[in-house]
Structure formats: C-alpha cells, structure tokens
Amino acid sequence: MFDLHILGTSGSRPTTNRSVSGNYLSTPSGNIVIDCGEGFQNRLIKHELDLKNSPIGIRARVSKIKVILFTHSHFDHCWGLPPFLKTMQLDGRTKPLTIIAPSTKVAIEWTKKNYGSPIPSDSEINPSDFAILFREWQNHIESKSNNNNNNNNNNIFPIEWILIPVDGYAPINLPNHPLNDIQLTAIPTKHGVTSVGWLISSQNKVNRRILISGDTTNNVPAFNVMSLKGPLDLLIHEATFTNDLSEKADKHWHSTALDAARVAIDTKAKILGMVHFSPRIKDSKTIENEARKLNDKSFACEDGDIFQVDNNGEISLMRKHNNSWFHYDTS
Ligand SMILES: [Zn+2]
C-alpha cells in the first residue's frame, strides 16, 4: 500500500549522521516526495542504489515521482528542489511533474501582478512565500541560459506548479492532482510562516492514512480525529526538542517529543515516527523515551527508515544498518 522512506531527520541543518527534511512515499497510484531540503537528490540516489542492491524488494525510483508536496518554505524543507529538477531534465525526463505548496491569497495575487518589484514594507507577504519562490525557480529552470540544448528552449518536462491559498486552520482537500484514488489534504499548521501538514490517504477499497506534520508548534487545531475525519495509521511528526526546552520550542514554532506524542494520541495514530531533531539533541533515544511516557508506540526515526503500511493497516519499520535494512521491532 504505502512505503514511506524517511530521508532526513535533522532540523534546520545537517549533522554528521542526519540530513535535513525529505521523504519519499510510494503509493499504488504513483509516488510522492514530501519536502526536499538541501542535498535531497544525493540522498535519494544513494538510498535507491542501496535498495537496488538489497534483497528487501523495495525501491525508490526518481522516475516514478509524480507529485512533490511542500510543507513550508524554510530552506531545510525546499532548497533541494531546483537542482533536483535540473537532474531530472538532464536524465531525459519527459513525464509531467506536479509541485504543490502552501501560500496565501494575498501573496498569490500580488505575485501575479507585481512579480519582480520590491515587496511593500507594510505588506504581510513573506519574501520567501512559495508564490515568489515558484516564479523564481520557474524562471531559472525554464530560462534559455540554463538550457543545454540551444535548438530547443523548452526541453524541460512539463511541470504544473500549484499554490494552495491557506486561510485559517480548516483542512483543505485538493480536488485536482494526478494521483487517482489518493486523497491529498493540506492541514494548516502553526510555524510562524504559511505551513501545512499533509494527510495522504487511499480512497479505493481500503482507507489507509498517513499524516506528515512538517514543522509546527503544538495545538494545531485540526490535528485530531474529528477534523481529520478518522484515525491515522502512521503519524510522522516533528520533535525538534525535548520538553526541558519547551520554551525554545514555543519561541521558534516547533514541537517537543511530548507534543508529538499528544498529537499521536489525539489522532489515534497506530505508530508515531518522530523527525526534525535539533542538532543539540545528541541522542535521539531521549526524544523516544520522552514521547513513550505518553504513547508507547513512539519511535525516533533514523535517516533511511522505511515504514510499510499494508492494506490491512499493519505497519512495519525497516531500519538501515551497513547499507542494508532489517526489521525493527515495533510491537
Ligand atoms: Zn525545518
């Protein structure tokens, strides 16, 4: 049903053994990338090569990606995109790609009319809103000077850039996207900039559901069973800090391990996978132990973890060791 590959578990910047955010999800209707921070393509290529050489029968091919979803425009979540698109072009990709990100109505309208002008000082528009970033990336990627084939200026594969106007905290269902039988729902979160979590659910025969929080502080209004219209199979939630740093978490719009565990309870998630650890967290077991005080099915993720959610809602975790994967006990 779903294979979710966690390709970065560090918050804000890479450390020696953790990269910044990036996830690859395979679904029966096509594959999705959720966030791709700096260096994402290198990680995915290495990950796929190791999978190819491993007997577990799971793959993460770049060519199978149909949709890229963003949670918010902080660099550790989106800055890997432009070089990744360039590599797809160099590899001769012809299949279309859809890229979806949260924005605001004001930013979308302003950018349509005024792109290239300085943002007025009294404006609420964030200079790194996706409405502006998308235009910059689009110009850059589709420009003549970046095109290796001088006879054809448009040899980039078709890219559909979709901005979702986020207003308030109600979940937003996406009616149009290329993944048949998959429902994509943006859940507005609280991170000081326009931000969403992504609820990805299968609609056909069985209803399996994964939520990826992106960065957020606690008390997101829709992170509960009623607003999400049912319980979750798998919750991937940020846990940047431990509870002794909860003031820091509030100040920087992040969550603690206890916050993540509370969301797991409120969303009736079978498994909680925690990511986005501050580089000051030296041992992720402290995160895991803290969350388990409230919710024993809590796991601090490692780069390379693969969660498999089957049709019956059974979830298994494959963890990487020496370039191969083993079953990690989640019972
Ligand atoms: Zn982040």
Ligand SMILES: [Zn+2]
């Ligand atoms: Zn952030």
